[in-house]
Amino acid sequence: xxxxxxxxxxxxxxxxxxxxxxxxxxxxxxxxxxxxxxxxxxxxxxxxxxxxxxxxxxxxxxxxxxxxxxxxxxxxxxxxxxxxxxxxxxxxxxxxxxxxxxxxxxxxxxxxxxxxxxxxxxxxxxxxxxxxxxxxxxxxxxxxxxxx
Amino acid sequence: xxxxxxxxxxxxxxxxxxxxxxxxxxxxxxxxxxxxxxxxxxxxxxxxxxxxxxxxxxxxxxxxxxxxxxxxxxxxxxxxxxxxxxxxxxxxxxxxxxxxxxxxxxxxxxxxxxxxxxxxxxxxxxxxxxxxxxxxxxxxxxxxxxxxxxxxxxxxxxxxxxxxxxxxxxxxxxxxxxxxxxxxxxxxxxxxxxxxxxxxxxxxxxxxxxxxxx
Numbered sequence: 001x002x003x004x005x006x007x008x009x010x011x012x013x014x015x016x017x018x019x020x021x022x023x024x025x026x027x028x029x030x031x032x033x034x035x036x037x038x039x040x041x042x043x044x045x046x047x048x049x050x051x052x053x054x055x056x057x058x059x060x061x062x063x064x065x066x067x068x069x070x071x072x073x074x075x076x077x078x079x080x081x082x083x084x085x086x087x088x089x090x091x092x093x094x095x096x097x098x099x100x101x102x103x104x105x106x107x108x109x110x111x112x113x114x115x116x117x118x119x120x121x122x123x124x125x126x127x128x129x130x131x132x133x134x135x136x137x138x139x140x141x142x143x144x145x146x147x148x
Numbered sequence: 149x150x151x152x153x154x155x156x157x158x159x160x161x162x163x164x165x166x167x168x169x170x171x172x173x174x175x176x177x178x179x180x181x182x183x184x185x186x187x188x189x190x191x192x193x194x195x196x197x198x199x200x201x202x203x204x205x206x207x208x209x210x211x212x213x214x215x216x217x218x219x220x221x222x223x224x225x226x227x228x229x230x231x232x233x234x235x236x237x238x239x240x241x242x243x244x245x246x247x248x249x250x251x252x253x254x255x256x257x258x259x260x261x262x263x264x265x266x267x268x269x270x271x272x273x274x275x276x277x278x279x280x281x282x283x284x285x286x287x288x289x290x291x292x293x294x295x296x297x298x299x300x301x302x303x304x305x306x307x308x309x310x311x312x313x314x315x316x317x318x319x320x321x322x323x324x325x326x327x328x329x330x331x332x333x334x335x336x337x338x339x340x341x342x343x344x345x346x347x348x349x350x351x352x353x354x355x356x357x358x359x360x361x362x
Binding site: 044 | 151152153154155156157158159160161162201204205208209212218221222225226229274278281291292295305308309310311312313315316317318319320321322323324325326327329337338
């Protein structure tokens with residue numbers, strides 16, 4: 001017997017085990033999947049290597065300039081991406097640990113951001129110079145500044 | 149409850165206004181496979197989901213889609229800011245301009261206004277999740293086509309991000325369908341609709357699990 005063990009790649013899922021007829025079946029992503037570094041996962045639109053399937057093979061290549069705001073957006077993205085994974089893989093303890101890590105990081109980074117640039121939510125503390133909630137630029141506005 | 153976070157999910161800085169491109173991209177704002185349809189589809193379907201897993205996933209993805217709606221609106225806004233005379237009179241944009249100036253209105257690229265007929269809430273978890281799988285694919289193809297038509301790197305950076313989200317959501321909906329199936333009758337997943345039939349007399353846990361004769 002000279003059987004080579006099958007290597008499981010990140011882009012492969014768990015095979016359907018006796019999947020029922022007349023029903024669509026999407027293979028589940030493997031537990032504790034391989035992930036990108038955060039700044040790269042952010043520009044790719046997914047932190048999971050196996051789900052990174054760009055059109056014509058052309059995904060974004062260059063991570064964003066790591067400003068406080070970009071870092072916060074990256075962390076929030078990680079929280080969202082990991083949460084969606086856990087919605088369908090609630091038993092994956094390794095990934096639950098990753099979520100706890102990013103949740104903690106998110107609270108710290110939000111505090112820093114609010115101190116520098118003003119509230120993210122109405123519940124956040126106002127800056128010293130009056131009612132800063134309405135102060136622009138609002139998120140959809142074009143701005144040449146690195147922050148804001 | 150929903151409350152606003154004063155921040156986009158992904159940064160958008162489009163240096164060059166381009167109303168022609170705005171007219172194409174707006175289809176993901178108010179077209180049948182756009183982000184408005186997506187968010188309303190998921191956030192509405194969740195009410196009739198019988199199990200927690202699907203309630204949670206539809207809430208999480210539906211909320212993310214609202215963030216994507218804001219991103220598409222931001223792109224349309226930035227592509228139509230400070231237009232010069234020539235850009236305003238661009239025949240590709242004039243029909244939009246005469247009705248909405250440079251306001252962001254939910255419409256398809258074809259000019260058809262947003263319509264709830266582009267989404268479905270069937271009230272049956274299998275039917276709804278299969279609709280969601282198809283919806284993610286259609287949105288993915290729309291983003292593919294925007295990438296075919298656009299040569300603005302500032303725009304394409306964001307479109308690639310949004311397109312990849314559709315693929316991730318497709319995967320999660322597929323996994324959620326399997327989670328659902330595990331809770332239903334093993335021999336016949338179409339035996340009943342768990343959104344309405346769980347409280348009927350005669351539908352016991354045994355029947356749900358497929359342990360009794362059926």
